[in-house]
Amino acid sequence: MTAALEMTRLGYACTLLEARGSAGGRVLTLRAGDVVNEVDSSQSCQFDFDEDLYFNAGPSRIAQHHESLLGYCREFGVKLEAFTNDNRGAWLHSPGAFDGQPQVARRLLADTRGGIAELLSTAINQDALDQALTEADKANILAMLRQFGDLDINNSYSGTPRAGFPGQENVGGRQRGELLPARRLQDLVTEFFWELRLSFSQGFDQQPVMLQPAGGMDRIARAFESRVVDDIVFEAEVTEVRKTADGTRVIYEDRSGTSSTLEADYCIVTIPAPVLAGIANDFSAAHQAEIAGFQYSSAVRVAFQAPRFWEREHNIYGGITWTDQDITQIWYPNHGFQRETGILVGAYIFDGAAGNRFTDMPPATRIDTTTAQASNVHPQIRDQASNGISVAWKKMPFQRGGWGMSNPSVLLTADDSIVFAGEHLSILPGWQEGAILSAYSAIDQIVDRDRGA
Amino acid sequence: MTAALEMTRLGYACTLLEARGSAGGRVLTLRAGDVVNEVDSSQSCQFDFDEDLYFNAGPSRIAQHHESLLGYCREFGVKLEAFTNDNRGAWLHSPGAFDGQPQVARRLLADTRGGIAELLSTAINQDALDQALTEADKANILAMLRQFGDLDINNSYSGTPRAGFPGQENVGGRQRGELLPARRLQDLVTEFFWELRLSFSQGFDQQPVMLQPAGGMDRIARAFESRVVDDIVFEAEVTEVRKTADGTRVIYEDRSGTSSTLEADYCIVTIPAPVLAGIANDFSAAHQAEIAGFQYSSAVRVAFQAPRFWEREHNIYGGITWTDQDITQIWYPNHGFQRETGILVGAYIFDGAAGNRFTDMPPATRIDTTTAQASNVHPQIRDQASNGISVAWKKMPFQRGGWGMSNPSVLLTADDSIVFAGEHLSILPGWQEGAILSAYSAIDQIVDRDRGA
Numbered sequence: 001m002t003a004a005l006e007m008t009r010l011g012y013a014c015t016l017l018e019a020r021g022s023a024g025g026r027v028l029t030l031r032a033g034d035v036v037n038e039v040d041s042s043q044s045c046q047f048d049f050d051e052d053l054y055f056n057a058g059p060s061r062i063a064q065h066h067e068s069l070l071g072y073c074r075e076f077g078v079k080l081e082a083f084t085n086d087n088r089g090a091w092l093h094s095p096g097a098f099d100g101q102p103q104v105a106r107r108l109l110a111d112t113r114g115g116i117a118e119l120l121s122t123a124i125n126q127d128a129l130d131q132a133l134t135e136a137d138k139a140n141i142l143a144m145l146r147q148f149g150d151l152d153i154n155n156s157y158s159g160t161p162r163a164g165f166p167g168q169e170n171v172g173g174r175q176r177g178e179l180l181p182a183r184r185l186q187d188l189v190t191e192f193f194w195e196l197r198l199s200f201s202q203g204f205d206q207q208p209v210m211l212q213p214a215g216g217m218d219r220i221a222r223a224f225e226s227r228v229v230d231d232i233v234f235e236a237e238v239t240e241v242r243k244t245a246d247g248t249r250v251i252y253e254d255r256s257g258t259s260s261t262l263e264a265d266y267c268i269v270t271i272p273a274p275v276l277a278g279i280a281n282d283f284s285a286a287h288q289a290e291i292a293g294f295q296y297s298s299a300v301r302v303a304f305q306a307p308r309f310w311e312r313e314h315n316i317y318g319g320i321t322w323t324d325q326d327i328t329q330i331w332y333p334n335h336g337f338q339r340e341t342g343i344l345v346g347a348y349i350f351d352g353a354a355g356n357r358f359t360d361m362p363p364a365t366r367i368d369t370t371t372a373q374a375s376n377v378h379p380q381i382r383d384q385a386s387n388g389i390s391v392a393w394k395k396m397p398f399q400r401g402g403w404g405m406s407n408p409s410v411l412l413t414a415d416d417s418i419v420f421a422g423e424h425l426s427i428l429p430g431w432q433e434g435a436i437l438s439a440y441s442a443i444d445q446i447v448d449r450d451r452g453a
Numbered sequence: 454m455t456a457a458l459e460m461t462r463l464g465y466a467c468t469l470l471e472a473r474g475s476a477g478g479r480v481l482t483l484r485a486g487d488v489v490n491e492v493d494s495s496q497s498c499q500f501d502f503d504e505d506l507y508f509n510a511g512p513s514r515i516a517q518h519h520e521s522l523l524g525y526c527r528e529f530g531v532k533l534e535a536f537t538n539d540n541r542g543a544w545l546h547s548p549g550a551f552d553g554q555p556q557v558a559r560r561l562l563a564d565t566r567g568g569i570a571e572l573l574s575t576a577i578n579q580d581a582l583d584q585a586l587t588e589a590d591k592a593n594i595l596a597m598l599r600q601f602g603d604l605d606i607n608n609s610y611s612g613t614p615r616a617g618f619p620g621q622e623n624v625g626g627r628q629r630g631e632l633l634p635a636r637r638l639q640d641l642v643t644e645f646f647w648e649l650r651l652s653f654s655q656g657f658d659q660q661p662v663m664l665q666p667a668g669g670m671d672r673i674a675r676a677f678e679s680r681v682v683d684d685i686v687f688e689a690e691v692t693e694v695r696k697t698a699d700g701t702r703v704i705y706e707d708r709s710g711t712s713s714t715l716e717a718d719y720c721i722v723t724i725p726a727p728v729l730a731g732i733a734n735d736f737s738a739a740h741q742a743e744i745a746g747f748q749y750s751s752a753v754r755v756a757f758q759a760p761r762f763w764e765r766e767h768n769i770y771g772g773i774t775w776t777d778q779d780i781t782q783i784w785y786p787n788h789g790f791q792r793e794t795g796i797l798v799g800a801y802i803f804d805g806a807a808g809n810r811f812t813d814m815p816p817a818t819r820i821d822t823t824t825a826q827a828s829n830v831h832p833q834i835r836d837q838a839s840n841g842i843s844v845a846w847k848k849m850p851f852q853r854g855g856w857g858m859s860n861p862s863v864l865l866t867a868d869d870s871i872v873f874a875g876e877h878l879s880i881l882p883g884w885q886e887g888a889i890l891s892a893y894s895a896i897d898q899i900v901d902r903d904r905g906a
Contacts, residue, residue, distance in 0.1 A: 064540075064542050064768050064769070064770045065542060065617075065621075065768045067768055070768070070791070073791060074765075074791045079790075079791075080770075080790040080791060081534060081535070081788075081790070082534070082535035082537060082770075082771065082787065084535060084661060084662050086661055087517075087661055087662045088660035088661055088662075089517050089518060089660075089662065106657070106660055109655075110655070112597075112601075113655070116569060116570075116573060116598075116601065117569075119573055119576075119582060119585070119586075119594075120569060120572055120573040120576065122582065122585065123572075123573065123576030123577075123581045123582055124572075124576075126581055128576045128579055128581030128582075129572060129575065129576055129581075132572070132575065132639075133572075133639055134639070137639035137642070140639070140642040140643060141572075141638060141639065141642050143642070144565075144638075144642045144648040145569075147648045147649055147652045148565075148569065148648060148651075148652060150652075150655070161656070161657045162655050162656060162657055162660070163657075164518075164657060168518075185594060186585075186586055186587070186590035186593070186594065189590070189593040189594050189596070189597045190593060195597040195600045195601060196600055198601075199600045199601060199603075202562075202563070202566070202603070202615050203614070203615060204559070204614045204615055204616075204617060207541035207542075207559055207615070208537060208539055208540055208541055208661065208772070209537050209540045209541075209542065209770045209771050209772060211770060211790065312527075315517050315518045315520055315523070316517070317517045317533070317535075317662045317664060318535065318662050319661070319662060334535065335534075337532075337533040337534070337664065338523070338526060338527040338532075338533060
């Protein structure tokens with residue numbers, strides 16, 4: 001849709017062939033009554049009808065520097081609100097650590113910073129780093145480390161209010177007497193799991209502030225769609241992409257199986273590689289080979305409707321809890337705070353063996369498995385979560401994968417008059433910003449060629 | 454209002470004497486047409502009329518574990534949204550560092566973590582910490598530090614995507630080739646200023662997720678007020694607080710100077726100490742002495758209306774920029790993203806010499822000074838910011854200070870039938886949650902006495 005919108009603005013006549021009844025690809029926001037048809041199953045979304053009860057099964061967050069996407073939000077008037085990755089009140093859980101008791105993020109983070117700062121202070125005070133540091137450097141760094149780790153005046157770490165207070169790690173703080181005992185760094189790092197998760201929100205594309213459209217991620221796709229809708233042929237499943245003497249020819253079928261043909265000077269192919277690999281084409285052998293070998297993530301998401309026990313009982317307002325079980329992440333809604341119910345993402349599995357295991361399950365088994373694992377973190381889920389629904393992207397028709405995980409090469413260049421685009425061909429795979437940047441690149445290839453020819 | 458609400462629920466008949474025309478104390482949200490009358494000046498708020506154009510001149514954020522306050526928000530139906538302290542796209546600025554060029558937080562944070570992790574790795578690899586760490590500890594910690602600082606496989610830090618990309622530290626990332634050069638920790642810490650600010654959002658009460666009421670902080674105070682309004686006497690300026698044989702007597706004046714008298718079994722005094730010190734009373738010498746000596750912050754805030762250049766030109770969506778000038782902080786609005794204009798807090802000064810300097814200025818001088826200093830960070834402010842307004846809490850009638858900065862002692866105990874309450878007498882001075890907890894404590898004192906008597 002980005003390519004069509006911008007090429008139309010440049011004076012090109014565009015036609016979009018969309019296999020489904022609405023455009024937006026993997027942007028999928030599920031609400032009451034929506035149907036999820038995977039290749040071998042069908043689910044109906046049973047959430048209550050309510051504007052806050054939606055489930056972003058695909059992209060769910062926007063980095064504040066994804067300025068192309070955000071520029072369209074501004075232009076289209078899509079209302080934005082904050083999305084949280086790093087909630088210090090959310091939890092980390094590993095069945096094998098701390099007797100399986102979830103740990104509040106603030107405590108693990110505070111102890112990690114404290115331990116690192118104390119150890120480095122010890123080394124500096126033992127003159128172990130005198131080759132690298134002057135006396136002035138050492139004094140400056142020791143002072144900095146006291147702030148960094150909340151150390152005492154002797155640069156020792158013996159706990160900090162940053163961790164919360166005993167018995168109140170997660171439920172407020174009416175009493176603030178003694179500190180929680182400091183955990184030694186060497187004991188924390190036996191669970192390497194923790195630090196991996198604690199560093200997640202340091203990533204350039206995951207740092208605060210993250211944003212989300214109010215009302216669901218598909219607000220952006222719908223805004224795009226409304227601007228190019230006259231050029232879209234819906235329920236047009238492409239069956240062939242051909243080269244002609246002076247351009248391209250695409251054959252597509254409507255729902256009844258009736259074929260149509262579209263000829264054009266150029267064709268921008270944004271079909272995900274796993275789907276494209278099964279479509280008859282005239283691509284070069286090198287393009288075909290890269291398409292055939294392109295790997296995609298096995299992303300799976302499972303969501304429930306539930307009363308907001310995480311807010312009422314645990315003071316968790318948005319953000320992500322991590323668990324070292326297959327379900328990987330639990331997401332709390334970042335909107336509709338303090339309403340009676342909300343949509344809880346009970347599992348967000350990115351890829352790998354766990355993703356494949358969940359993809360292979362029938363939807364009911366995914367729900368049961370998620371309920372069982374998520375209940376190890378929040379026992380309330382067993383009785384209170386309902387209306388579960390799941391999306392396994394490798395089983396979604398016309399998508400057949402979460403996002404591209406191969407490094408593109410040949411597909412970044414045109415194949416005669418055929419140009420390729422999509423998140424998988426961008427520097428930001430898996431992000432809507434990536435899909436837009438890739439569209440810009442496809443446009444550049446066509447415009448440059450028309451200017452140069 | 455908390456005490457009145459809860460004591461009424463317990464069966465007590467309560468009367469609130471409120472010096473102003475509306476209740477809420479230092480909860481002050483300014484909108485178009487509002488007037489700020491300090492003791493020696495008057496300002497009128499010139500913002501455009503718009504629901505998103507408001508300025509919280511007092512409390513502005515709520516920690517997600519401030520569960521008493523949040524409980525009232527839930528009960529009252531006050532809609533909440535996220536508030537950001539830690540925006541990695543916001544800036545840090547010191548006139549004396551980096552030629553006065555603001556630095557994007559993400560880069561300073563990434564280099565700080567990288568430098569700490571590399572130095573500690575070096576010390577560990579030189580066996581400097583072998584007294585404290587086993588070989589297994591060392592291997593675990595080295596692996597953790599690679600994640601923590603984004604080090605290479607040799608535990609060296611040579612830059613990271615977490616810092617942003619050259620020329621694109623703050624404006625997105627269409628090109629992601631080479632990394633920004635890594636800055637050495639010993640060079641960063643010559644500006645101790647940085648780390649102080651970088652650790653701010655680690656604090657228990659400042660960690661993510663922070664919350665704010667949609668539409669302005671006074672939504673909470675207004676909700677309280679509507680529930681106790683029948684018991685409030687507005688524009689009732691207390692002139693005397695007396696003890697009687699079996700209770701208390703309060704004398705107050707209305708706007709015309711007419712005196713009234715109220716007798717009650719108990720009196721809960723929530724008047725800020727600097728104001729209370731000037732009211733005739735029968736308090737014990739110890740209570741009087743603590744009131745007379747109670748120190749308050751010299752908090753000052755200055756706000757402007759401005760087109761949202763911070764979003765459009767710098768991809769900053771909410772959060773705080775720090776500067777080592779008197780103005781201390783610049784706050785970007787955490788709501789109304791991508792609207793044409795917003796309210797920018799151009800200065801938030803907590804206390805100390807800078808707070809006193811700004812308090813002593815006439816409002817127009819505060820605006821000019823803030824414009825000059827804030828323009829060193831964002832030059833756009835000079836031409837684009839307008840409709841400036843300021844609040845210096847030490848000059849606000851009936852308040853005369855930001856928040857309590859002394860440790861309470863005698864005031865935590867009743868003086869016969871007179872009980873004291875307020876944020877300054879809580880474990881959370883400066884926070885609305887603290888005022889509520891203090892009210893609970895005052896209620897406990899009265900109820901315990903009635904039960905025990």
